[in-house]
Amino acid sequence: MSVKNICCIGAGYVGGPTMAMIAKKCPHINVTVVDLNEARIAAWNDEDVSNIPVYEPGLSDVVAEARGRNLFFSTDVNSAIDIAEVIFISVNTPTKMYGAGKGQAADLKWIELCARQIASVAKNDKIIVEKSTLPVRTASAIKDILTHTGSGVSFQILSNPEFLAEGTAVEDLDSPDRVLIGGDDTPEGQEALRKLVDIYANWVPRDRILTTSVWSSELSKLTANAFLAQRVSSINALSEICEKTEANIAEVARAIGTDSRIGSKFLKSSVGFGGSCFQKDILNLVYIAKSYGLNEVANYWEQVIIMNDHQKTRFASKIVSTLYNTVNGKKIALLGWAFKKDTNDTRESPAIHVADHLLFEQANLAVYDPKVSEEQVYNDLDYLKTRERAENRANLQVYLDPYEACKGAHAIAVLTEWDEFKTYDWKSIYNNMLKPATVFDGRNVLDIAELKAIGFQVRSIGSTL
Ligand code: NAD
Numbered sequence: 331m332s333v334k335n336i337c338c339i340g341a342g343y344v345g346g347p348t349m350a351m352i353a354k355k356c357p358h359i360n361v362t363v364v365d366l367n368e369a370r371i372a373a374w375n376d377e378d379v380s381n382i383p384v385y386e387p388g389l390s391d392v393v394a395e396a397r398g399r400n401l402f403f404s405t406d407v408n409s410a411i412d413i414a415e416v417i418f419i420s421v422n423t424p425t426k427m428y429g430a431g432k433g434q435a436a437d438l439k440w441i442e443l444c445a446r447q448i449a450s451v452a453k454n455d456k457i458i459v460e461k462s463t464l465p466v467r468t469a470s471a472i473k474d475i476l477t478h479t480g481s482g483v484s485f486q487i488l489s490n491p492e493f494l495a496e497g498t499a500v501e502d503l504d505s506p507d508r509v510l511i512g513g514d515d516t517p518e519g520q521e522a523l524r525k526l527v528d529i530y531a532n533w534v535p536r537d538r539i540l541t542t543s544v545w546s547s548e549l550s551k552l553t554a555n556a557f558l559a560q561r562v563s564s565i566n567a568l569s570e571i572c573e574k575t576e577a578n579i580a581e582v583a584r585a586i587g588t589d590s591r592i593g594s595k596f597l598k599s600s601v602g603f604g605g606s607c608f609q610k611d612i613l614n615l616v617y618i619a620k621s622y623g624l625n626e627v628a629n630y631w632e633q634v635i636i637m638n639d640h641q642k643t644r645f646a647s648k649i650v651s652t653l654y655n656t657v658n659g660k661k662i663a664l665l666g667w668a669f670k671k672d673t674n675d676t677r678e679s680p681a682i683h684v685a686d687h688l689l690f691e692q693a694n695l696a697v698y699d700p701k702v703s704e705e706q707v708y709n710d711l712d713y714l715k716t717r718e719r720a721e722n723r724a725n726l727q728v729y730l731d732p733y734e735a736c737k738g739a740h741a742i743a744v745l746t747e748w749d750e751f752k753t754y755d756w757k758s759i760y761n762n763m764l765k766p767a768t769v770f771d772g773r774n775v776l777d778i779a780e781l782k783a784i785g786f787q788v789r790s791i792g793s794t795l
């Protein structure tokens with residue numbers, strides 16, 4: 331029998347967009363996304379679809395098409411579990427901040443809670459799909475919890491990691507490079523796997539739907555993120571050499587990227603990578619390697635994080651050293667707070683680290699981001715607990731107008747590659763700044779020649795131009 335009801339636990343950056351796309355492409359399936367967070371569910375249900383809690387280009391159209399037809403958002407987790415034949419788990423799996431594995435292991439508290447809730451509610455057989463990113467072999471823990479209920483209900487666990495990137499989620503979901511599904515090599519496991527393949531096959535060509543064992547699938551997700559992050563750290567490591575040698579990182583990236591074995595994507599040097607996953611997933615990989623005594627493997631991957639931390643600190647230190655070794659009381663405008671363009675997500679954004687560093691140096695910061703709220707900026711800084719909340723508010727202001735943010739500033743640091751930054755009237759920004767006026771382009775997005783012609787001093791990543 332084909333699947334008629336799907337439920338997804340977790341209405342976040344993955345659960346919301348992923349389920350909206352399944353609902354759009356499969357009008358014959360009812361999709362219910364549930365979450366404990368009432369405000370989040372209310373926002374997904376907001377009459378004005380532009381108020382949904384995740385900003386992604388094109389997402390509000392997808393939601394508008396399916397919501398109320400076969401896409402539903404609810405806080406009634408039990409009812410949704412009860413009715414569904416397939417249950418996706420798409421809850422957060424952050425780095426554990428206490429006890430064994432603190433600072434490295436994935437905190438699977440929310441995954442376990444979901445498994446226990448499913449175990450207590452389910453009255454008929456279910457397919458459980460790991461959508462969250464999980465340490466390899468998590469499925470065995472989930473299975474353990476589910477099979478000890480004594481209810482006689484049979485559960486199949488599949489791994490179906492998500493590869494969408496924020497900012498391009500709709501595009502990535504609409505036309506994925508591949509969909510990965512791992513299942514048990516038993517008749518029941520293979521039957522469950524086929525049912526999930528059939529759902530994706532409504533819009534994804536079958537040759538792009540890869541099937542593997544559960545363990546390979548779980549490990550492939552951590553591996554994909556580790557490889558991607560490693561490319562960014564590799565190019566950033568080279569950017570520092572470029573700054574010493576007058577080589578230009580954009581030229582080096584183009585030169586190596588044309589080798590088809592290397593490829594041209596993901597070679598943009600920057601102030602460092604951010605986002606909720608790269609760091610946590612590599613730390614998780616490091617933890618897994620260490621737990622098997624594979625110390626060389628752990629050290630190898632840990633270096634990707636060490637390099638990224640270095641890049642963020644190096645960028646912030648350069649601002650201080652360029653501004654005559656003191657930024658005390660100087661206004662510095664930070665353009666961009668999100669971890670990348672086209673998203674309102676700020677988790678692990680390099681902007682947070684750079685701002686924190688500059689606040690330690692007693693700078694006066696002016697932040698502008700087209701999609702991030704003042705409340706979010708302060709929350710991000712308060713979360714670090716590096717100073718009093720009042721101090722964060724006294725020394726950092728959030729602006730709604732980039733020109734106001736830059737007025738009277740000694741310097742501007744570009745921390746997110748928002749396209750709109752390229753379109754600003756840089757002459758007028760220059761006229762309203764203190765001189766010398768310096769731009770630190772942490773994303774290499776601005777036209778250096780144009781800025782220099784106006785009179786700016788420019789410092790970019792990986793070049794001495
Ligand atoms: P998120 O924090 O945005 O959303 C998770 C949601 O789950 C939250 O709204 C939370 O309230 C809810 N939740 C937690 N426990 C719950 C429970 N027991 N019952 C009901 N709801 C519960 O997280 P996210 O960014 O969507 O990431 C989810 C998972 O997907 C993570 O494992 C992450 O690593 C992975 N992932 C994320 C991305 C991304 O781009 N953000 C991409 C691929 C994979």
Ligand code: UGA
Pocket residue numbers: 463492493494495496497555558562595596597598599600601602603604605606607608669670
């Ligand atoms: C990343 C992966 O690309 C997704 O495949 C994966 O599903 C997701 O993590 C996840 O598991 O959460 P995401 O973090 O949303 O997606 O965005 P990316 O485009 O990968 O960018 C991550 C960070 O690296 C950003 O801060 C970005 O600015 C930075 N980056 C990326 C660079 O500095 N240079 C580059 O060339 C590319």
